[in-house]
Amino acid sequence: MGNLTTTEMPSGETDIVPESMVVALIAAASEVRARAYVPYSHFAVGAALLAGDGQIYIGCNVENASYGLTICAERNAVARAVAAGQRIFTAVAVVTENGVTPCGACRQVLAEFNPQLLVVVADTAGNQQRYRLSELLPAAFGPKHLIETQA
Numbered sequence: 001m002g003n004l005t006t007t008e009m010p011s012g013e014t015d016i017v018p019e020s021m022v023v024a025l026i027a028a029a030s031e032v033r034a035r036a037y038v039p040y041s042h043f044a045v046g047a048a049l050l051a052g053d054g055q056i057y058i059g060c061n062v063e064n065a066s067y068g069l070t071i072c073a074e075r076n077a078v079a080r081a082v083a084a085g086q087r088i089f090t091a092v093a094v095v096t097e098n099g100v101t102p103c104g105a106c107r108q109v110l111a112e113f114n115p116q117l118l119v120v121v122a123d124t125a126g127n128q129q130r131y132r133l134s135e136l137l138p139a140a141f142g143p144k145h146l147i148e149t150q151a
């Protein structure tokens with residue numbers, strides 16, 4: 001596949017995210033990370049989510065004095081994308097200082113839309129790792145489990 005990254009879509013189709021798009025996603029995530037509101041943890045996160053039509057939706061983490069109300073960058077990006085009418089996602093890039101993977105809550109929210117999502121995590125030094133969401137959240141609970149009970 002050369003420079004292309006292949007992900008399997010929920011339908012079983014194969015979706016290809018061009019390397020140039022991965023680069024663009026990391027750049028967008030890195031840019032929005034600078035706007036993270038993190039007065040308590042000082043752990044800034046930027047996320048960029050790629051929709052099926054090629055649009056990119058960004059999100060940063062937003063903390064709150066009531067700590068439990070903090071929203072992660074990834075879920076922020078998902079909410080923005082869904083509010084814009086998107087339901088199909090093919091990749092997400094997450095940029096942090098040390099290149100960590102999304103938290104459990106974000107894995108679950110991302111899996112709602114594409115359990116095979118390409119997840120690219122990058123650090124501020126430019127190192128990156130790639131996963132499929134199914135690797136990060138194996139045997140996930142999802143929409144199909146509810147639908148199966150409605151017969």
Ligand SMILES: [Zn+2]
Nearest residue numbers: 072103105106
């Ligand atoms: Zn999270």
